[in-house]
Amino acid sequence: MPDQSPLPFATSLDDVYTPAALAHEGERWNNLFDSFEKEYGVDHKHLKVARAPGRVNIIGEHIDYCGFSVLPAAIERDVLIAFATSDPHPSFKGADLPAPSADGKTTFVLRNLSSKFTPTSFEVDLAGDGADLALPKDHHWSSYFIAGTKGILQHLSANAGTAPVTPPKRVLILVGGTVPEGSGLSSSSAMTTASAIAVLEVLGRRDGEDGVGRKDLTNVAIESERLVGVNSGGMDQSASVFSRSKHLLHVCFIPHLEARAIPLPKTSPPFSFVIANTLVKSEKKVTAKFQYNLRVVETRLGALLLAKFLGLPYTLESRPFPSYKTIVDAYFQHRGPTHGPIRSNSQRPEKLLRTxxxxxxxxxxxxxxxxGMTMAQVAQKLEVGEDVLAHAVTDREVEPQEGRYKIWTRARHVFSEALRVYEFKDILCRTAATSQRATPDADDPSKALLEQMGGLMNESMRSCQVDYECSCPELDEVVDIARRNGAIGSRVTGAGWGGATVSLVSEPDVPRFIEALKTEYYNKRYPNLSEQELADAVFPTKSEAGACVYQQSD
Structure with missing residues (x-):
């Protein structure tokens, strides 16, 4: 279970990044500090920084909302929110700032390192429950920060929390981020999580007897992002908060949120994950009705049909609405105590899933x-009215092709992908146990190990292409180029229909691998990209540490 330990407080970037990432992060942080001082007239000694990383899902696509576990990792690309409650230096001659609140409220001044995000400010009663805090009617980048603020205040109010005796009259905020937007690496979750962390630190509630631990912080971030209209399953926020360097995070959702760090193997030579963004963005407002939202409905229909087939007492009125995972757990619990639910500590999840x-x-x-089947055919099998069924399973507009829901093939992906997650996890756990017992003259199993990991990633990609149909021509092309140029395994990461791929690559091959992607994909499809844009599109990553608060030591 995710622990309630406080979010880490770092005073050195050595505690934030791996050495490989640190080599190029120092300049970026210095720029953040210098920009804050120029923007607000506050010395960097008075600053704190809330950091929340993006994430890459190594395996386990489109199964979190079905209740099954996933294996993500935090990446070095992150959102940084520098903040201070100090007033500008008296000699500061910068731009006019909104005045501090004088009625007991707190003014938050929000600015961004990127000029495409316009400055803004808002007022809030930090001693309240956030009920007076409204998100902008038109979506604005500040929506994520406001949502994080509202989420923290709601949590503190519901749990008898107290605000500081004297809330600050003004909080100065400067945001910078390196998680590419629309890439499937969870830039929005990183922003919401970092925002909640910053507000928590301003309130003095990150640690101490009445502090908000990491488990509650994760749940706050999940609920906060839903305020912005993103129906998150919890993987992104869990990975951002709980990840550990050199580990993957096994995240389970049912019956409650669990996160366990699984060590990545040491191989000779070492390996890296390489992220390649296709630069294709799936416009969710336009495509969700026949892509993401439709997949959710198809899995809901499948769960109802499976429950009826297995003789389980789930109905359209069941709350929470049954997922594939709850159906599986109920079935094996019903069969007797020797089976039990599929949990992260279960000894037999693979056998249950194969069954x-x-x-x-x-x-x-x-x-x-x-x-597929039509809604009428599904309703007939469930012995309910078609309109009643449609109302129960479709909370958002969907548009199935020719009116048919591909329930069987979607389920085939979900269950096989859930099995692959456990197989991948077991490979890592067995390797960790074996390495502790290995003798110096033992044969190095690195090649076979990486081929097993890469094979599961390749199987996942095929399932996403054929059964879940969440790929696109550009994703297929990048994966094909990756495999032809040294990737041991390569697959879509994130929701798909665009976004990014993740590839498993031997570390000595990474420079040549990235150059091949630039030559065969980016230079042909996007010949006018700058060097920085290319570096943001395709880059190697190690699994990094999760979120923290940072303050430079004296």
Missing amino acids: MIGLIGQALGGPGLEN
Whole structure:
């Protein structure tokens, strides 16, 4: 279970990044400090920085909202929010700032290092519950910060929290980020999480007897992002908060949020994950009705059909609405105490999932129904009215092709992907246990190990392409180029239909691998990209540490 230990407080960047990442992060942080002083007239000694990293999902795509576990890692690309409650130096001659509040409220002044994000400010009663705090009617980058503020205040109010005796009259904020937008690396979650952290630190509630621990902070970040309209399953925020350097994070969601760090193996030579953004953005407002939202509905319909087939008492009125994971747990609990739910500490999750893969073909139609079923056909199987069923499972507009829901093939992906997560995790756990017992003259299993990991990533990609249909021509092209140029495994990461890929690459091959992607993909499709834009599009990453608060030591 995620612990309630306080978020780490760092005074050295050595505690924030791996050595490889630190080599190029120092200049960026210095620029943040210098820019804050120029923007606000406050010396960097008075600053604190809330840091929240983006994440890459190594394996486990589109199964978190079905209740199954995933294996993400934090990356060095992150959101930094520098903040101070000090007034500008008396000699400061910079731009006019909104005046501090005089009625017991606090003025937050928000500015961004990127000129495309316009400055803004808002007032809030930090002793209240956030009820008076409204998000902008038109979406603005500040929405994420305001949502994080509102989430923290709601949490403190609901848990009998207290604000500082004297809340600051003004908080100065400067934001910088390196998580590419629309890349599937969770830039919005990193922004919301960092915002919640900054407000928590301003309130003096990061640690201490009445501090908000990391588990509660994660839940606040999840709920805060939902205020902005992002229905997050919790993977992104968990990875941002709980990740550890040189580890993947096994995140489980049912019956409650769990996160366990799994060490990555040491291989000879070492390996890296390389992220390559296709630069194709899926416009969710336009495409969600026949992509993401439709997939959610297809899995809900499948869960209802599976429950009926297995004789489980789930109905349209069941709350929370049944997911594939809750159906599986209920089925094996019903069969007797020797089975039990699929949990992160279970000894038999792979066997249970393989059993279910055999059953879903019978329950959901199997081969011959790859083209799906109509809502009327599903309603007939469930013995309910079509309109009643449609209302129960579709909380957002969906548009299935030719009116058919591909329930069987979507389920085949979900269950096989859930199995791959456990297989990947078991490879890592077995390797960690074996390495502790290995003798100096033992054979190096690095090649076979990486081939196992890469093989599961490749299987995941094929399932995303064929069964879940969440790839696109550009993703397919990047994965193909990656495999032809040394990737041991390569797959889409994130929701898909654009966004990024993640590839497993031997570290000595990384420079040549990246150059091949630039030559064969970026230079052909995007010939006018600058060197910085290319560096932001394709880059190696190590699994990094999670979120923290930083203050420079004297």
